Amino acid sequence: xxxxxxxxQNNVTVENVNCFDILKVSVLFESSLxxxxxxxxxxxxxxxxxxxxxxxxxxxxxxxxxxxxxxKIDILYALRATDTEEQQHFNSIRTMLEYEKEAQLLxxxxxxxxxxxxxxxxxxLEFVYEFLNRIQAIPDDEKTVEVCKAAYDDTLGKHHxxxxxxxxxxxxxxxxxxxxxxxxxxxxxxxxxxxxxxxLDHMRTNYDRTEQLYTLHDLHSLP
Numbered sequence: 432x433x434x435x436x437x438x439x440q441n442n443v444t445v446e447n448v449n450c451f452d453i454l455k456v457s458v459l460f461e462s463s464l465x466x467x468x469x470x471x472x473x474x475x476x477x478x479x480x481x482x483x484x485x486x487x488x489x490x491x492x493x494x495x496x497x498x499x500x501x502x503k504i505d506i507l508y509a510l511r512a513t514d515t516e517e518q519q520h521f522n523s524i525r526t527m528l529e530y531e532k533e534a535q536l537l538x539x540x541x542x543x544x545x546x547x548x549x550x551x552x553x554x555x556l557e558f559v560y561e562f563l564n565r566i567q568a569i570p571d572d573e574k575t576v577e578v579c580k581a582a583y584d585d586t587l588g589k590h591h592x593x594x595x596x597x598x599x600x601x602x603x604x605x606x607x608x609x610x611x612x613x614x615x616x617x618x619x620x621x622x623x624x625x626x627x628x629x630x631l632d633h634m635r636t637n638y639d640r641t642e643q644l645y646t647l648h649d650l651h652s653l654p
Contacts (some may be wrong), residue, residue, distance in 0.1 A: 450618040451485040457630035460637045468640050469525040472511060475637065479504055479552060482559055488616040492606060495599035496555050496587060506548045521545060524641055528648045537653065547653045553641050558587040560634050567627065571610030579603045 456478050463474035483504070486497035510521045520530035531537055531546045561582035566575055580603055588596050607615065617623035645651050 449484075449488075451488060451616040451623075452481055453617065453623045453630050454626045456481045457626055457633050460630070460633035463637055464633075464640070465523060467525070468643060469523045470637060470640050470644075471523050472507065472521055472527070475524070476504055476507055476511075478634075478637075479556075482556075485559070485616055489612075492602050495591070495595055495602065496558060500552065500555060503548050503552050506543055507545055507552075510545045524549065524644055528644055528650060532648055532650070537650075544653070546650055549641075550645065550650070550653050553638070553645070554587055554590055556634070556638055556641075558582060560631060560638055561586050563627065564631050564635075566609050566612070567631075569609050571613075572608055574606060574608055575612055576603050576606040579606050 459474050459478035459481065463471045463478065465471050479500070483497065483500060486493045486500065507521070510527075511518065513521075517530075519526070521527050527545050527549070531544055536542050537544055537546060562575075562579055565578045565582055569575070569578060580600060583599060583603070588599070591599065606612070610620075613620045613623055
């Protein structure tokens with residue numbers, strides 16, 4: 432297995448889709464960073480596809496965040512794939528927010544807002560960042576449950592109802608040790624540990640830019 436999560440079968444190199452590729456996420460988030468503090472949509476969505484693998488590999492433990500992530504990603508893919516002139520407005524996060532706000536689409540009945548959809552992914556990304564960032568500070572033999580609870584309470588939990596928060600915290604009791612978690616989701620643990628800090632740097636920059644754009648357009652409170 433190579434550092435990019437590739438496996439060789441019958442002399443053909445193919446992507447190992449059954450692991451969470453930290454290096455791939457790092458590269459994608461880095462490539463999503465555009466000039467003028469903007470974020471390119473396609474690279475962002477590709478990075479989130481890889482994060483979806485992390486959720487799926489963790490199983491029901493992370494169902495509180497993964498349950499509707501797939502549908503949110505698909506909505507944004509659909510906006511990017513439209514054959515109309517509107518497609519260009521969804522090239523980046525900045526252009527999407529500006530377009531939907533100026534065209535007064537955010538409250539238009541029957542319109543599925545990309546800005547509202549991305550806001551949900553943005554909140555989920557903050558949780559993923561905080562969780563992975565905090566497990567760097569604990570040893571391999573320590574359970575990740577308390578770290579996960581703290582990361583959730585400080586981020587995504589603020590936007591969930593009482594029942595979802597209760598269910599999420601109960602599910603977290605099944606969280607493994609840090610060492611077992613990395614073995615479960617990564618094909619090469621040592622390579623994952625080596626690339627995790629850089630990936631988190633790019634993820635944080637991406638999150639901060641998106642946060643600033645939503646603040647600039649006063650869209651954090653989209654229902």
